[in-house]
Amino acid sequence: MKTVTKTLFLCLMFALARAAPLQDSATDALPDRCEGIEFDAISPDEKGNTFFFKGDHLWKGFSGPAQLSREYFKDLSGHVDAAFRMHSTDNPDDHDHIYLFLDDKVFSYFNQTLEEGYPKQIQEDFPGVPTHLDAAVECPKGECKADSVLFFKEQNVHIYDINTKAVKTKTWSHLPGCTSVFRWLEHYYCFHGHNFTRFNPVSGEVTGNYPKDARNYFMRCADFGHGSAYKVLKCSDVKLDAVTTDDAGRTYAFAGPIYMRLDTHRDGLHAFPITKAWKEVTNGVDAVFSYSDKIYIIKGDQLYIYKADAHFTLIEGYPKTVKEELGFEGHVDAAFVCPNEHTAHIIQGQTMRDVDLTSTPRVVTQDLPLPLSDIDAALCGSDGIKLFKGSQYYYYESPRTLGVSRIAPRPQKVTSAMIGCED
Template sequence: MRLLSLPLCLSWVLALCLAAPPHHKEGHSDPYHKEDHAHPDQHGHPDQHSHPEHSHHHDFVRCSGIEFDAITLDEHGVTYFIKDDHLWKGYRGSSEFINQTFHELHGSIDAAFRMHHKVKPEDHDRVFIFKGDHVWSFYNHTLEDGFPKLINSEFPGIPYELDAAVECPSGECNKDAVLFFKGSHVYSYDLLTHVVKEKDWPAVMNCTSAFRWLEHYYCFQGTKFQRFHPVTGQVSEGYPKDVRDYFMKCPDRGHGDKTREAVFGRCSGKPFDAFTADDEGKVYAFRGDYFLRLDTKRDGYHYWSITSNWKELHDHINAVFTWDHKMYFIQGDQVYIYKSDVHYTLVEGYPKPVEEELGVKGPVDAAFLCGDSHVVHIIQGKRMLVVDMLETPRKVVREWPLHFDHVDAAMCGPEGIRVFIGDIYYEYGSPMLLATSKMEPHPHKTRKELLGCDN
């Protein structure tokens, strides 16, 4: 720790020296100017109503192209972008000095990640920051006791002067792990056994920073980035892409047009086609060719193409439910069944006709299954069909009339049954109440109450 203490006057020297170009990674230089963007709100989301504050130091222009030294989420889901001794919170807004948030840090860093390690709660959700041969651990922006440490004492077998690091929880990697990047080498560090496996991933190398967001993994190489598989190192099709179109708000840039956002965006108010929750507690909302994860409030909402997770599915789906660690997608008169692990593998032999699989002629309007039940409820027009998944062959075992003329989607969760019609949903305590109730319960506005929109 003594090696890291600096004279108080150093902060004044830093402020005076910012007019000179800072140290950059080889091959890149970045101009200094003020970025005229709104600040993020307290959750790191863009705040459209705030105004840029004028800081007392010059700032990088993120939208001119910056090679970030590290990108990570903190324990509250705020995204940090770090370059030299500057730190940005969220996808728009100006920077601050890194030691305004992490007081014990001065100057540039090498890498950072948010730990996922539920076996050791004392490490879980900590932000680990690497610089030279040392590592710092922060929680709520407070340095943990005993830090900084030599990297090798906290992560044995991991080299110094890293390029990037990213967490990889069990289920996405084989076990809870951390991926460390240095040059052309990737080191997979098992958090339980401390075993290090060195990997050669030709498509993923020379990462200047790495980032995990909503189970997707990104390697940043200057102003470009790639999405990669954390076990195989395989890079997804369509990459590399430009950071400025995805990870910050830049004028006249972006990967989505306004028309698509108006239709598929979280707050568009358009009806959803289906909802479901999987065995891991992930909640999905499907609209057209896209889906939203609703359990990601801490890390922000974003809509993705359905094919990015379930590559065999094209166009909108009619209904989806989860049973026995599998996700059942009903599209027209066909049903697709996927293993509901993180990589969503289509079960061999599918798709099959809905009638063959469930004993119901497609298409259908909605479907849901509650908790550990083996009974799926399928809504078709003004009736609700009950199918026992343990029956062979499966068939409708009961039919209920419904007082709704049409239902867009339905799901079952801790709050009970939610039935979606347009931008409204209704809650029922059980399937029986849904089937027998003669009066509509109080309507809830989906955008405002479920998705956190302003109206």
Template sequence: MSGVWGVLCLSWALAPALAHPLSHGGGTRNSTGGSSWHHLGSQPPLNDTELVRRCADEAGFDAVTLDETGTMLFFEGDLVWKGFTGPAVPINASWPEIQGPVDAALRIHRLALPAVHDSVYLFQGKRVWAYAQGQLRPGYPRLIGEEFKGVPGDLDAAVECHPKECPAETVLFFKGATVFSYDLESGLVKQRSWPAVSHCSAAVRWLERYYCFQGIRFLRFNPVTGEVPPSYPRDARDYFMRCPGRGHGHETRSNATLRALMDRCSGRPFHAFSSDDAGRVYAFRVGQYFRVDSVRDGWHSWPLKHTWKDLEGEPNAAFSWEDKLYLIQGPQVTIYRAGQGYSRVEGYPRALEEELGVAGADAAFTCPRSQEAYIIQGDLMRRVDLKQSPRRPGPALHIPHDHVDGALCTATGLYLFHGADFHHYSDVAQLTAATAPAPSQNTAVAFFRCPEAGAGAASQHPPHHG
């Protein structure tokens, strides 16, 4: 591939129902090394020549991947753009062993194998280079066929599929019309024919979604079946670049309310939170949700139906248990199975009274690896043993809050949310023993690493499962 995409201002709103995710922060690197950005805020100046050349380009990228810090890398020719703003730099400035364009790139995320975990692989011709923390790993470059037996050289694209989204930890290699599915555990490779996903010039996994670029156009695909949702492919210049006279849903840029709802740093309250044992943390706000644990890949607002199909309305409370997500909406609850995407359990929604023995909930939570759910209504909290049949709530326990919007329990404690703030308790016992609320802290600062701007101090405990 060839062509220049110049300084990028990405609008990663790739869901069919959503225009632009209007904020990813203030354009600075966070404490973990990942980059953040703000789509509709101030932008670096672009001269007319660069802008015209970038927007006129029909070629696209050679490769796209996240690096070990969560920064998005865009390769084109001899250049690479790191993150969403800033100038392109020569590839060999960061990877001196690589001369010229790369064919494909991917990051392999394997916690069980520390030597391999978060390695960045760059493919060129019949060889592959593997880098850890920016340094070439010993023994590289290697032949692609030696590193990934059965996979040919001269690839077009590559992307890793995580086991929660594929039957096993897999790398998908694209070459022409053929997809090679390589199982990282068994070393077995299978060839697949996905007519809708072929001739990918670049591929990337971002926030549990998979994208194939075909020149200037791109599509989203299911990494197990190869299915592509309606309305794809789309022109990347309407989503990944700011070009004069282009852009999808540009009318939302003047809608201050929608902008605030989709901006993690707006201070608007969230209506529900949920976490699971896999480490996923969700924050729900008026038809949208954020993945709170996605600091490595950037934060992004998504429409609820993008992940929970057939969900009508929005949840006012949520909790997870045994790979199922319970979404409470007024007097009813809907259960979705996690795994390779969320699928609604047959027979739901159903009455909350029948499912949990309560009539409603302001907030709900489960703690890691526990079978107990806690339901909060007003200043009362009740425990429900989820393995009990039928499920019946225990005695009402008083808590030092008249009302909470949401609740979340992780390995670092219990968090109750109200308005723009939250209150942190070490556990349920500390909450029920308290006679006054714990000090308030700002949700945007502590959970989304937003600028303080006069808000309360950030929590000393990152809100993730351990």
């Protein structure tokens, strides 16, 4: 995963972006989202920055004060009714553009630059979509039936197929009146007042206990969920416990009691308690690897196997001992499985043990000496293997290269340019 070394630990450090206050007389009466305001629109841009709009102001990211919208989006005046980031891999000229809707007009921006020919009438770009919208959100194929945009107006949802330009209208009267809608980490949130309700983008179904206060999840406010003071980690202090990529391409990094999704960096990088996804794993992890739509988590002498679906489900009968499941004993430092292979490579001290995952019972097929010790985590991807040791990592082209090496390669240091830490 080439993105791993670029984004690693950014969220493990809980480094929430801080926006600099405007030096302008308009700052005298800036709106404060921690007071519980209602957003007009929410959308990320092509870089993963999330913008929260209210009147002629916006907030960039999950922390920081309000700023004038026109400071970021030139030629924009007034409030924003709705906004979304285009997801259309079949139309690269439009992909990742952010669309802002004002009354009967639509503005298209890329890199905070208004595209030539804009603003336009909404009907020119999105025929069949009404004016004076309440909210909008992108819905990629796989989450919706096709690459789509959901446009909200009162209780009606207009589902716009990006490729065919067809519009289907549904009435979701059970949803609150959405003044903004946000797709975040593959989930969909209807914002109303200072609360939000999560819903299914195909059926509109709401499951779970909603509404919830947005200040506990989507902003950093004193006395609310993100109100604590988080500090940016120094690069010299970086340390992982485990990292893995599952068969769906989702990459997870673990450190202490938290984890983060590395592949969702375009939605912003956010850390969560490990128990949020793997509720039975309560005291951190020692090693993790993925194989055959499952995630294997090792803690002490226990091994947990989870079905890696939309939600992780512990397979019945687990945890079991590492000895019972993998055929060896002792503390595990790191583990990895390479794409399209059936061998788990288990690192214990200066030994790498290979376990055939197709055999029953599973047994160690070979032990190989390593030129390194005290490895914290390991990851194998299409670009090779990375062994992480504190604030450094060692690169190998393949398990074979690692297995025959007798001299460790030159370590590569994690830098601020790679992961956003402080040098």
